[in-house]
Amino acid sequence: MDTSHRAAVGLDFTAVDFETANRSRASVCAVGAVRVRDGVIVDEFRSLVSPPPGFDEFEAGNVRVHGLTEADVVDAPGWDVVYPELMRFIDGDVFVGHNARFDVSVLLNATGAYDLPWPEIDTLCTLQLARSALRVPSYSLPWVASHLGLGDFDHHDPLADARMTALVLLTLARLHEATAVAELASMLSVAMMPTFVDELDSIASELDSSPDPLIATGFVAQAVCFTGALRLMIRDEAHRLVVEHGGLAQAGVNRKTTVLVTGDFDSRTFRPGANFSAKLRKAFDLVDAGQALEIITEEDFVARLSLSEEALRSRIAQTGVSRRKLPEWVMVQSGAGPSGDYWAWFNAALAHPKGRAAGGEPCIWCDAPVASNIHWVHRDRHVCSVHCNERYKRAAARAWDRAGIRRPAEPAPWER
Numbered sequence: 001m002d003t004s005h006r007a008a009v010g011l012d013f014t015a016v017d018f019e020t021a022n023r024s025r026a027s028v029c030a031v032g033a034v035r036v037r038d039g040v041i042v043d044e045f046r047s048l049v050s051p052p053p054g055f056d057e058f059e060a061g062n063v064r065v066h067g068l069t070e071a072d073v074v075d076a077p078g079w080d081v082v083y084p085e086l087m088r089f090i091d092g093d094v095f096v097g098h099n100a101r102f103d104v105s106v107l108l109n110a111t112g113a114y115d116l117p118w119p120e121i122d123t124l125c126t127l128q129l130a131r132s133a134l135r136v137p138s139y140s141l142p143w144v145a146s147h148l149g150l151g152d153f154d155h156h157d158p159l160a161d162a163r164m165t166a167l168v169l170l171t172l173a174r175l176h177e178a179t180a181v182a183e184l185a186s187m188l189s190v191a192m193m194p195t196f197v198d199e200l201d202s203i204a205s206e207l208d209s210s211p212d213p214l215i216a217t218g219f220v221a222q223a224v225c226f227t228g229a230l231r232l233m234i235r236d237e238a239h240r241l242v243v244e245h246g247g248l249a250q251a252g253v254n255r256k257t258t259v260l261v262t263g264d265f266d267s268r269t270f271r272p273g274a275n276f277s278a279k280l281r282k283a284f285d286l287v288d289a290g291q292a293l294e295i296i297t298e299e300d301f302v303a304r305l306s307l308s309e310e311a312l313r314s315r316i317a318q319t320g321v322s323r324r325k326l327p328e329w330v331m332v333q334s335g336a337g338p339s340g341d342y343w344a345w346f347n348a349a350l351a352h353p354k355g356r357a358a359g360g361e362p363c364i365w366c367d368a369p370v371a372s373n374i375h376w377v378h379r380d381r382h383v384c385s386v387h388c389n390e391r392y393k394r395a396a397a398r399a400w401d402r403a404g405i406r407r408p409a410e411p412a413p414w415e416r
């Protein structure tokens, strides 16, 4: 486990961007990253990725965004190979993403699909920084880049996006005369989020009310209006989802509107200078007049709804509080202690006594029902998500540590 956090001093960080093959956050198919030292991009990392088995189907919506297909990744290394390389590149830096919730979620879910140890790093979101610092019609990367005068770029090429994300942070730092990443985050009241928080009670209690803080944002206290044709759903369904996620669905744009979803554009074509309808131009005028109205694409809308399987399961789990105790049988089953190969015993002691889940069994960590189509790593443990899987494994390790069962150190994949 990597515990060597780099001190957040100076303008040092790594900006990362992922693309996925389908709506699952585990389906990583490409990654780009740039390393920044003292405010200057000094190195870059890029790789296509063959998505984890079971998550490798390319969906049309994703192909439309990034243009990658199965043929592009057929010879690419798997995430189990790229992950250690990326972690060595990040080397304990603050992980910066534009909409970092998405990128961190991909990092954790893809890693969970291989049951590899999670990284422990701090993350920071330039979308949140931009929302705090700027007033623009859209906070997607092309609009923020254009507003800051950073020029054109090949949006949804992961390396181009990572590079632009880094430039956005550096430009905001210059505008605010911040000389360190932590200083800029603090000035703009944006929190740096750790990738794993179970041991931190102050943050964990916050998490209990929002079990998947890395994904779900929703539309609480937002007035949401739609314009143009939606590709994925009918207007009624969209309105229902807004209400379900805490928002107010509106028929027309007015002075109360805080979010306008535009169905006629995707994240490639919705950029400064495109041809906009009268309804959209009215929205731009309201922003110019000072209204806090954000225009987003249908993709952004779906991302904020958290319609991924993982997020839907988390929503179901919201009523349950995060468990801090292991089920009794885990300690009973592990009572014999390790004989021979410690890690083989560790995994055997974690296996659910009733065997493989058929679907619907309660998660052994949070009690949410385990979906029937969930990846085998989690199904064998009757765990509803990679987040619960990780919390459960760590709780078991802590319990065995307390019981005096010594385990050999397991080096993280990037330390081997």
Ligand SMILES: [Zn+2]
Pocket (backbone or CB within 6 Å): 317, 363, 364, 365, 366, 367, 368, 383, 384, 385, 388
């Ligand atoms: Zn769970």
